[in-house]
Amino acid sequence: MAERRSAREVLALVTDAGSFTDIPCVIREPEPDGPLGWQGYDASRARAAERTGEEESVVCGTGRVEGVPAVLIAFEFGFLGGSLGGRTGDRLEAAYAYAREHRLPVVPLIATGGSRMQEGMLALTQLQRVARQSALTREAGLAQIAVLRDPTTGGGWATLGAGADVVLALPGAQVGFAGSRVRPPDADPAAYTAQAQLAAGAADAVVAPAELKGVLGAWLRLLSRGTAGRRPAEPAPVPAALGEAALPATGWEAVRRARSPERPRAGAYLDAYFTHRAGIGGDRCGGRDDDGMLCGFGERDGRTVAYAAQTGSATRPAGYRTAARLIRLADRLGIAVLTLVDTPGAANDAEAERQGAGAAIAEVFAAVAGARVPVTTLVVGEGGSGGALALAAPGNTWVTPDGYFSVIAPELAAAILKRPPEEVEATAGQLRIRPQDLVELGVVRGIAEHTDHAVHADRPGT
Structure with missing residues (x-):
């Protein structure tokens, strides 16, 4: 199992010191025990907030990664398993809208068990909101680079993770649509790992935590230089020939x-x-x-x-x-x-x-x-x-x-x-x-x- 870090810890790992700032977000007032009136839901959220110091399961803000500005979305797995609910959707939508307004790439740092059961289908529909925001950001010509932490499962993997332009994963992270509690009893656990997703072509690289900032910074530099929405790109120069100079006779x-x-x-x-x-x-x-x-x-x-x-x-x-x-x-x-x-x-x-x-x-x-x-x-x-x-x-x-x-x-x-x-x-x-x-x-x-x-x-x- 990969080492689990809190949202703030992983943000400190990848951003330049002192550069991260939370994005303001107007969040709906929660209904008593949520939209389903799920008994004990308020108490669960209160305990999660006290334990993590966060008000929701995602922390969204702007920061610099090796000097490159980006919008970063860090999941807090300690807050109800990093699950997505209505207020999570509010934060994600605000983060993506901010990225488009300021033309910044988006970096989801994912650690989630999926949708929040205490909000039922209303929680599941947040995936549609996320997919819409991702699609709008893609149409705007802005890069999305996902980092798969432990665990990355359910709808978070199927939208923010697998839908990103470039997918990086931490070694040993659990990655799969099915989480460990819903798989078939005879499932091979090795199939639900970052390394397995790499072998299956669903991820681009597995990156050690110590190397993550450098790799992420390099990707952000490369993908932030595009001219989409501004001017036509210039053609790539023809490479110099490296082999023989003479032309073949026959x-x-x-x-x-x-x-x-x-x-x-x-x-x-x-x-x-x-x-x-x-x-x-x-x-x-x-x-x-x-x-x-x-x-x-x-x-x-x-x-x-x-x-x-x-x-x-x-x-x-x-x-x-x-x-x-x-x-x-x-x-x-x-x-x-x-x-x-x-x-x-x-x-x-x-x-x-x-x-x-x-x-x-x-x-x-x-x-x-x-x-x-x-x-x-x-x-x-x-x-x-x-x-x-x-x-x-x-x-x-x-x-x-x-x-x-x-x-x-x-x-x-x-x-x-x-x-x-x-x-x-x-x-x-x-x-x-x-x-x-x-x-x-x-x-x-x-x-x-x-x-x-x-x-x-x-x-x-x-």
Whole structure:
């Protein structure tokens, strides 16, 4: 079990000293024993207030996290299990409204057992209020970063937690829709932990308490630089090429160079491009991001750029869904996107089909096509068929000298055309997949050189 801290203790853990100030909130006068007339409810609330020093189960205010201002919502689990009631809803609504008025990100620090039984369905409907406030804040282009404490269960997990843009969790925290008192008797308790939610793609990272302030501060800096609601985002610069400078003489040479294990991969490009970066993980559909896709946000020249980068292997459905999630989030926040294409193609095994490969790829096509922020693409290796094209920005795709883009792998093209294996190399040439061919055909805009802004070739009229 994770160490439990009070609301004020966790606020002191993550905010700069002396920076936290409570947000004023007009709270309704409670009815005797609540809206249901639940006998003993007033006495329970009085004991909770005396024990915790709080008037309700949440503390809402503004503070700075490593210098970045934010609205923070800290649950007090000692107050009736951090449960949500009508007055909790009042406070949450006021906090979100304040965030939108002052254009501040929101950080829910969650520790709740769910809705308050003594207020019945009126307590449960507070989840609708919370969901509405979260949706309005999302539409305003403001980030929401949740921290899952122990426990995070019920409606608090299903709204403030799982609905956040980035989800961080403390080690050992109980996290799940079902709390420990309502699970099936034979339930595996390991399935209801922060680590399990991370493995299932429902959380982005598990962070030790000593590191929480630094991690949270880094995320707030990255996600608070978006231009949503103010001005259009500037396109991300094309990365410099890191591999060979010479262009391939033949199509098959282009294939061999793109497949070379010595060729720089996505990690090298991201390290060279960003001063620092933070990754998101998980598709929020039960799948952890696969090794074939890296997604997150990074800092370059004092601005934030989102990235979705294939790593050279066949991309799995969870990877595509994570990329789509990344692009949609960047679009809401007004942050430009960089995509790196490098895959022999989408994973096509039976398990990938069962996991919805086609629908996952369609999500990425739709996210790129519908993005209001500029998307910049660089093909850094293999560009294999639709599984690669899904990440490519129409009109703003570039290629390195050791990359290629093809309707299908030359070997498969030859097989489909019923050609013998010895004709694979000639087929690669006929497909016109070399970087210079792609420029001439108008498939890519240009060829990246070994400087940040130079271009080897550029299509006329672009």
